[in-house]
Amino acid sequence: MTTLTLATGRPTLADRLFSRSLATDAVMIAAGAGLTAIAAQVVVPLYPVPITGQTAAVLIVGGALGATRGALAMALYAVLGLFLPVYSEGAQGIGVILGPTGGYIVGFIFAAALTGYLAERKWDHKIFGGIAAFLAGTVVTFVFGMTWLSIALGLDLEATLQGGLYPFIVGGIIKAVFAASVMRVIWLAVHRSDERKANEAV
Known part of the structure:
Protein backbone atom coordinates (compact mmCIF):
# COMPACT_ATOMS: atom_id res chain seq x y z
CA MET A 1 0.00 0.00 0.00
CA THR A 2 1.42 3.37 -1.05
CA THR A 3 1.19 6.27 1.38
CA LEU A 4 0.65 9.70 -0.16
CA THR A 5 3.49 12.06 0.66
CA LEU A 6 5.11 15.22 -0.62
CA ALA A 7 8.53 13.61 -0.19
CA THR A 8 9.57 12.66 -3.71
CA GLY A 9 13.18 11.68 -3.06
CA ARG A 10 15.01 9.15 -0.98
CA PRO A 11 14.38 9.01 2.80
CA THR A 12 15.97 11.77 4.87
CA LEU A 13 16.39 12.24 8.61
CA ALA A 14 12.75 13.28 9.01
CA ASP A 15 11.65 10.03 7.39
CA ARG A 16 13.69 8.02 9.87
CA LEU A 17 12.04 9.79 12.78
CA PHE A 18 8.47 10.05 11.46
CA SER A 19 6.31 8.04 9.08
CA ARG A 20 5.70 9.51 5.65
CA SER A 21 2.21 10.92 5.09
CA LEU A 22 0.66 14.12 3.83
CA ALA A 23 -0.35 15.09 7.37
CA THR A 24 3.19 14.54 8.66
CA ASP A 25 4.61 16.42 5.69
CA ALA A 26 2.34 19.39 6.41
CA VAL A 27 3.39 19.49 10.06
CA MET A 28 7.09 19.26 9.20
CA ILE A 29 6.84 21.96 6.53
CA ALA A 30 5.09 24.27 9.00
CA ALA A 31 7.66 23.42 11.67
CA GLY A 32 10.49 24.19 9.24
CA ALA A 33 8.99 27.58 8.45
CA GLY A 34 8.47 28.21 12.16
CA LEU A 35 12.06 27.31 13.04
CA THR A 36 13.31 29.69 10.37
CA ALA A 37 11.05 32.46 11.68
CA ILE A 38 12.39 32.00 15.21
CA ALA A 39 16.02 31.88 14.04
CA ALA A 40 15.44 35.06 12.01
CA GLN A 41 14.99 36.97 15.26
CA VAL A 42 18.58 36.19 16.28
CA VAL A 43 20.09 39.28 14.69
CA VAL A 44 23.36 41.19 14.61
CA PRO A 45 22.35 44.48 12.95
CA LEU A 46 24.38 45.45 9.88
CA TYR A 47 23.57 47.57 6.85
CA PRO A 48 22.40 46.72 4.28
CA VAL A 49 22.19 43.02 5.29
CA PRO A 50 22.04 41.92 8.95
CA ILE A 51 23.62 38.75 10.30
CA THR A 52 20.85 36.38 11.39
CA GLY A 53 20.36 32.82 12.57
CA GLN A 54 17.88 31.98 9.83
CA THR A 55 20.49 30.80 7.35
CA ALA A 56 21.52 28.00 9.74
CA ALA A 57 17.87 27.04 10.11
CA VAL A 58 17.48 26.91 6.34
CA LEU A 59 20.34 24.43 6.07
CA ILE A 60 19.01 22.19 8.83
CA VAL A 61 15.45 22.27 7.51
CA GLY A 62 16.58 21.40 4.00
CA GLY A 63 18.83 18.61 5.23
CA ALA A 64 16.21 17.13 7.52
CA LEU A 65 13.19 17.35 5.22
CA GLY A 66 14.72 16.77 1.80
CA ALA A 67 14.48 18.80 -1.38
CA THR A 68 10.73 19.10 -1.90
CA ARG A 69 9.57 19.59 1.68
CA GLY A 70 12.56 21.78 2.52
CA ALA A 71 11.83 24.08 -0.40
CA LEU A 72 8.13 24.17 0.50
CA ALA A 73 8.99 25.08 4.11
CA MET A 74 11.06 28.03 2.91
CA ALA A 75 8.38 29.06 0.42
CA LEU A 76 5.87 29.01 3.28
CA TYR A 77 8.21 31.13 5.39
CA ALA A 78 8.54 33.65 2.55
CA VAL A 79 4.76 33.85 2.10
CA LEU A 80 4.06 34.11 5.84
CA GLY A 81 6.38 37.09 6.01
CA LEU A 82 4.12 38.99 3.67
CA PHE A 83 1.46 39.02 6.41
CA LEU A 84 3.24 38.27 9.70
CA PRO A 85 6.39 39.72 11.33
CA VAL A 86 8.55 36.63 10.79
CA TYR A 87 11.40 38.14 8.79
CA SER A 88 14.54 39.28 10.59
CA GLU A 89 14.00 41.92 13.27
CA GLY A 90 10.24 41.32 13.10
CA ALA A 91 9.89 42.78 9.63
CA GLN A 92 7.04 41.86 7.30
CA GLY A 93 5.45 42.80 4.01
CA ILE A 94 6.17 42.79 0.30
CA GLY A 95 8.55 45.69 0.82
CA VAL A 96 11.03 43.31 2.46
CA ILE A 97 10.97 40.95 -0.52
CA LEU A 98 11.37 43.84 -2.96
CA GLY A 99 14.05 45.47 -0.79
CA PRO A 100 17.79 44.87 -0.52
CA THR A 101 17.51 41.63 1.49
CA GLY A 102 14.66 40.05 -0.47
CA GLY A 103 16.99 37.97 -2.61
CA TYR A 104 18.29 36.11 0.43
CA ILE A 105 14.75 35.07 1.37
CA VAL A 106 14.08 33.84 -2.16
CA GLY A 107 17.46 32.13 -2.13
CA PHE A 108 16.46 30.17 0.97
CA ILE A 109 13.98 28.19 -1.14
CA PHE A 110 16.67 27.05 -3.56
CA ALA A 111 19.27 26.54 -0.83
CA ALA A 112 16.93 24.23 1.07
CA ALA A 113 16.15 22.36 -2.16
CA LEU A 114 19.85 21.81 -2.82
CA THR A 115 20.79 20.76 0.71
CA GLY A 116 17.73 18.52 0.77
CA TYR A 117 18.73 16.93 -2.55
CA LEU A 118 22.20 16.21 -1.20
CA ALA A 119 20.76 14.88 2.06
CA GLU A 120 18.65 12.46 0.06
CA ARG A 121 21.98 11.14 -1.20
CA LYS A 122 23.28 10.78 2.37
CA TRP A 123 25.77 13.64 2.30
CA ASP A 124 24.63 14.63 5.78
CA HIS A 125 25.42 11.21 7.26
CA LYS A 126 29.09 12.17 7.50
CA ILE A 127 30.49 15.37 8.95
CA PHE A 128 32.55 16.43 5.94
CA GLY A 129 29.80 15.55 3.47
CA GLY A 130 27.39 17.58 5.56
CA ILE A 131 29.73 20.56 5.66
CA ALA A 132 30.16 20.41 1.88
CA ALA A 133 26.40 20.18 1.33
CA PHE A 134 25.62 23.05 3.67
CA LEU A 135 28.36 25.25 2.25
CA ALA A 136 26.85 24.63 -1.18
CA GLY A 137 23.47 25.70 0.16
CA THR A 138 25.03 28.80 1.65
CA VAL A 139 26.57 29.71 -1.70
CA VAL A 140 23.16 29.43 -3.37
CA THR A 141 21.66 31.79 -0.80
CA PHE A 142 24.37 34.36 -1.40
CA VAL A 143 24.16 34.14 -5.19
CA PHE A 144 20.48 35.08 -5.04
CA GLY A 145 20.99 37.55 -2.22
CA MET A 146 23.86 39.49 -3.74
CA THR A 147 22.25 39.65 -7.17
CA TRP A 148 19.09 41.11 -5.63
CA LEU A 149 21.09 43.44 -3.39
CA SER A 150 23.04 44.81 -6.33
CA ILE A 151 19.89 45.51 -8.34
CA ALA A 152 17.92 46.98 -5.42
CA LEU A 153 20.64 49.42 -4.39
CA GLY A 154 22.34 49.91 -7.75
CA LEU A 155 25.68 48.67 -6.43
CA ASP A 156 28.73 47.71 -8.44
CA LEU A 157 30.42 44.35 -7.89
CA GLU A 158 32.87 45.49 -5.22
CA ALA A 159 30.21 47.33 -3.21
CA THR A 160 27.94 44.28 -3.47
CA LEU A 161 30.67 41.99 -2.17
CA GLN A 162 31.49 44.37 0.67
CA GLY A 163 27.86 44.72 1.73
CA GLY A 164 26.48 41.30 0.91
CA LEU A 165 29.29 38.74 1.21
CA TYR A 166 32.51 39.65 2.99
CA PRO A 167 30.97 40.23 6.45
CA PHE A 168 29.25 36.83 6.28
CA ILE A 169 31.98 34.47 5.08
CA VAL A 170 33.22 33.38 8.50
CA GLY A 171 29.68 33.19 9.88
CA GLY A 172 28.55 31.17 6.87
CA ILE A 173 31.31 28.63 7.44
CA ILE A 174 30.48 28.42 11.14
CA LYS A 197 17.14 -2.92 17.98
CA ALA A 198 18.97 -5.34 15.70
CA ASN A 199 20.88 -6.81 18.65
CA GLU A 200 17.69 -7.14 20.69
CA ALA A 201 16.03 -8.97 17.82
CA VAL A 202 18.78 -11.60 17.64
Whole structure:
Protein backbone atom coordinates (compact mmCIF):
# COMPACT_ATOMS: atom_id res chain seq x y z
CA MET A 1 0.00 0.00 0.00
CA THR A 2 1.42 3.37 -1.05
CA THR A 3 1.19 6.27 1.38
CA LEU A 4 0.65 9.70 -0.16
CA THR A 5 3.49 12.06 0.66
CA LEU A 6 5.11 15.22 -0.62
CA ALA A 7 8.53 13.61 -0.19
CA THR A 8 9.57 12.66 -3.71
CA GLY A 9 13.18 11.68 -3.06
CA ARG A 10 15.01 9.15 -0.98
CA PRO A 11 14.38 9.01 2.80
CA THR A 12 15.97 11.77 4.87
CA LEU A 13 16.39 12.24 8.61
CA ALA A 14 12.75 13.28 9.01
CA ASP A 15 11.65 10.03 7.39
CA ARG A 16 13.69 8.02 9.87
CA LEU A 17 12.04 9.79 12.78
CA PHE A 18 8.47 10.05 11.46
CA SER A 19 6.31 8.04 9.08
CA ARG A 20 5.70 9.51 5.65
CA SER A 21 2.21 10.92 5.09
CA LEU A 22 0.66 14.12 3.83
CA ALA A 23 -0.35 15.09 7.37
CA THR A 24 3.19 14.54 8.66
CA ASP A 25 4.61 16.42 5.69
CA ALA A 26 2.34 19.39 6.41
CA VAL A 27 3.39 19.49 10.06
CA MET A 28 7.09 19.26 9.20
CA ILE A 29 6.84 21.96 6.53
CA ALA A 30 5.09 24.27 9.00
CA ALA A 31 7.66 23.42 11.67
CA GLY A 32 10.49 24.19 9.24
CA ALA A 33 8.99 27.58 8.45
CA GLY A 34 8.47 28.21 12.16
CA LEU A 35 12.06 27.31 13.04
CA THR A 36 13.31 29.69 10.37
CA ALA A 37 11.05 32.46 11.68
CA ILE A 38 12.39 32.00 15.21
CA ALA A 39 16.02 31.88 14.04
CA ALA A 40 15.44 35.06 12.01
CA GLN A 41 14.99 36.97 15.26
CA VAL A 42 18.58 36.19 16.28
CA VAL A 43 20.09 39.28 14.69
CA VAL A 44 23.36 41.19 14.61
CA PRO A 45 22.35 44.48 12.95
CA LEU A 46 24.38 45.45 9.88
CA TYR A 47 23.57 47.57 6.85
CA PRO A 48 22.40 46.72 4.28
CA VAL A 49 22.19 43.02 5.29
CA PRO A 50 22.04 41.92 8.95
CA ILE A 51 23.62 38.75 10.30
CA THR A 52 20.85 36.38 11.39
CA GLY A 53 20.36 32.82 12.57
CA GLN A 54 17.88 31.98 9.83
CA THR A 55 20.49 30.80 7.35
CA ALA A 56 21.52 28.00 9.74
CA ALA A 57 17.87 27.04 10.11
CA VAL A 58 17.48 26.91 6.34
CA LEU A 59 20.34 24.43 6.07
CA ILE A 60 19.01 22.19 8.83
CA VAL A 61 15.45 22.27 7.51
CA GLY A 62 16.58 21.40 4.00
CA GLY A 63 18.83 18.61 5.23
CA ALA A 64 16.21 17.13 7.52
CA LEU A 65 13.19 17.35 5.22
CA GLY A 66 14.72 16.77 1.80
CA ALA A 67 14.48 18.80 -1.38
CA THR A 68 10.73 19.10 -1.90
CA ARG A 69 9.57 19.59 1.68
CA GLY A 70 12.56 21.78 2.52
CA ALA A 71 11.83 24.08 -0.40
CA LEU A 72 8.13 24.17 0.50
CA ALA A 73 8.99 25.08 4.11
CA MET A 74 11.06 28.03 2.91
CA ALA A 75 8.38 29.06 0.42
CA LEU A 76 5.87 29.01 3.28
CA TYR A 77 8.21 31.13 5.39
CA ALA A 78 8.54 33.65 2.55
CA VAL A 79 4.76 33.85 2.10
CA LEU A 80 4.06 34.11 5.84
CA GLY A 81 6.38 37.09 6.01
CA LEU A 82 4.12 38.99 3.67
CA PHE A 83 1.46 39.02 6.41
CA LEU A 84 3.24 38.27 9.70
CA PRO A 85 6.39 39.72 11.33
CA VAL A 86 8.55 36.63 10.79
CA TYR A 87 11.40 38.14 8.79
CA SER A 88 14.54 39.28 10.59
CA GLU A 89 14.00 41.92 13.27
CA GLY A 90 10.24 41.32 13.10
CA ALA A 91 9.89 42.78 9.63
CA GLN A 92 7.04 41.86 7.30
CA GLY A 93 5.45 42.80 4.01
CA ILE A 94 6.17 42.79 0.30
CA GLY A 95 8.55 45.69 0.82
CA VAL A 96 11.03 43.31 2.46
CA ILE A 97 10.97 40.95 -0.52
CA LEU A 98 11.37 43.84 -2.96
CA GLY A 99 14.05 45.47 -0.79
CA PRO A 100 17.79 44.87 -0.52
CA THR A 101 17.51 41.63 1.49
CA GLY A 102 14.66 40.05 -0.47
CA GLY A 103 16.99 37.97 -2.61
CA TYR A 104 18.29 36.11 0.43
CA ILE A 105 14.75 35.07 1.37
CA VAL A 106 14.08 33.84 -2.16
CA GLY A 107 17.46 32.13 -2.13
CA PHE A 108 16.46 30.17 0.97
CA ILE A 109 13.98 28.19 -1.14
CA PHE A 110 16.67 27.05 -3.56
CA ALA A 111 19.27 26.54 -0.83
CA ALA A 112 16.93 24.23 1.07
CA ALA A 113 16.15 22.36 -2.16
CA LEU A 114 19.85 21.81 -2.82
CA THR A 115 20.79 20.76 0.71
CA GLY A 116 17.73 18.52 0.77
CA TYR A 117 18.73 16.93 -2.55
CA LEU A 118 22.20 16.21 -1.20
CA ALA A 119 20.76 14.88 2.06
CA GLU A 120 18.65 12.46 0.06
CA ARG A 121 21.98 11.14 -1.20
CA LYS A 122 23.28 10.78 2.37
CA TRP A 123 25.77 13.64 2.30
CA ASP A 124 24.63 14.63 5.78
CA HIS A 125 25.42 11.21 7.26
CA LYS A 126 29.09 12.17 7.50
CA ILE A 127 30.49 15.37 8.95
CA PHE A 128 32.55 16.43 5.94
CA GLY A 129 29.80 15.55 3.47
CA GLY A 130 27.39 17.58 5.56
CA ILE A 131 29.73 20.56 5.66
CA ALA A 132 30.16 20.41 1.88
CA ALA A 133 26.40 20.18 1.33
CA PHE A 134 25.62 23.05 3.67
CA LEU A 135 28.36 25.25 2.25
CA ALA A 136 26.85 24.63 -1.18
CA GLY A 137 23.47 25.70 0.16
CA THR A 138 25.03 28.80 1.65
CA VAL A 139 26.57 29.71 -1.70
CA VAL A 140 23.16 29.43 -3.37
CA THR A 141 21.66 31.79 -0.80
CA PHE A 142 24.37 34.36 -1.40
CA VAL A 143 24.16 34.14 -5.19
CA PHE A 144 20.48 35.08 -5.04
CA GLY A 145 20.99 37.55 -2.22
CA MET A 146 23.86 39.49 -3.74
CA THR A 147 22.25 39.65 -7.17
CA TRP A 148 19.09 41.11 -5.63
CA LEU A 149 21.09 43.44 -3.39
CA SER A 150 23.04 44.81 -6.33
CA ILE A 151 19.89 45.51 -8.34
CA ALA A 152 17.92 46.98 -5.42
CA LEU A 153 20.64 49.42 -4.39
CA GLY A 154 22.34 49.91 -7.75
CA LEU A 155 25.68 48.67 -6.43
CA ASP A 156 28.73 47.71 -8.44
CA LEU A 157 30.42 44.35 -7.89
CA GLU A 158 32.87 45.49 -5.22
CA ALA A 159 30.21 47.33 -3.21
CA THR A 160 27.94 44.28 -3.47
CA LEU A 161 30.67 41.99 -2.17
CA GLN A 162 31.49 44.37 0.67
CA GLY A 163 27.86 44.72 1.73
CA GLY A 164 26.48 41.30 0.91
CA LEU A 165 29.29 38.74 1.21
CA TYR A 166 32.51 39.65 2.99
CA PRO A 167 30.97 40.23 6.45
CA PHE A 168 29.25 36.83 6.28
CA ILE A 169 31.98 34.47 5.08
CA VAL A 170 33.22 33.38 8.50
CA GLY A 171 29.68 33.19 9.88
CA GLY A 172 28.55 31.17 6.87
CA ILE A 173 31.31 28.63 7.44
CA ILE A 174 30.48 28.42 11.14
CA LYS A 175 26.78 27.90 10.40
CA ALA A 176 27.56 25.17 7.86
CA VAL A 177 29.78 23.36 10.37
CA PHE A 178 27.15 23.79 13.08
CA ALA A 179 24.36 22.45 10.88
CA ALA A 180 26.49 19.51 9.74
CA SER A 181 27.40 18.72 13.35
CA VAL A 182 23.76 18.78 14.44
CA MET A 183 22.77 16.44 11.62
CA ARG A 184 25.71 14.13 12.27
CA VAL A 185 24.90 13.82 15.98
CA ILE A 186 21.26 13.00 15.27
CA TRP A 187 22.21 10.47 12.60
CA LEU A 188 24.62 8.79 15.02
CA ALA A 189 21.79 8.45 17.52
CA VAL A 190 19.54 6.96 14.83
CA HIS A 191 22.19 4.45 13.74
CA ARG A 192 22.90 3.42 17.32
CA SER A 193 19.20 2.92 17.90
CA ASP A 194 19.04 0.72 14.80
CA GLU A 195 21.98 -1.35 16.04
CA ARG A 196 20.42 -1.74 19.48
CA LYS A 197 17.14 -2.92 17.98
CA ALA A 198 18.97 -5.34 15.70
CA ASN A 199 20.88 -6.81 18.65
CA GLU A 200 17.69 -7.14 20.69
CA ALA A 201 16.03 -8.97 17.82
CA VAL A 202 18.78 -11.60 17.64
